[in-house]
Amino acid sequence: MTIEGKIIDKFETQTINESFKKREFILEYAENPQYPEFLKFELTQSNCEQLDAIESGDEVVVNFNLKGRKWTDPKGEVKYFNNLQAWRINKKSSSVNDEATSEEEWTKKDFSQDEDLPF
Template identity: 65%
Template sequence: MEIKAKLLEIFEIQQITDTFKKREFVVEYAENPNYPEFIKFELIQDKCELLDKFSSGQEVEVYFNLKGRKWTSPQGEIKYFNTLQAWRILAADGEQTEQPPMNEPPDFDETPSLGDDDIPF
């Protein structure tokens, strides 16, 4: 999946565990300019640095996977979570920020294992 939008916020890299890190960012997507949408994405592992070449206000094209997870709390309550996991970012003018595109987007199932009290995000 992909969208073109304006980069609104870039957050710092978060080291979640010794082996897992993520970085979030927000874009303003204005399919209808009267009602813009503010969409949060995440980058994980070696993709976190993709945002280093960008700044707020810049028009970007974001390639991403839609991820969904089921989680059962220690009390037995089931919850569902969705994540928009970006794997490639281009400037709107087409400048690449990583190696040439791959044939298929990578499968990022490198989610850390959760403890009984952990929430999966």
């Protein structure tokens, strides 16, 4: 799944145990600007480092998976949890500029009139 929005806050990496770490951030999703949604995402393991290049206020594109778990507490009550697990986060403006740059490079290339085309 993919979503676009603005970074409102980002938190430090939490080491849960020796083999697991996570980092959370808040994304403002304003499909209806009058009533924006504030969504908490998490990055895990080596993906935590992706947030280092992102600042609060940056417009971003987030690729994520929706995760759900069932848990039975010690009293026998069943509880359900949802999690938005991000696996890629990119600044919105930089990806647009990269695409435009590569298109410009392609259209500005000099081609000889006698150059043989492969088709």
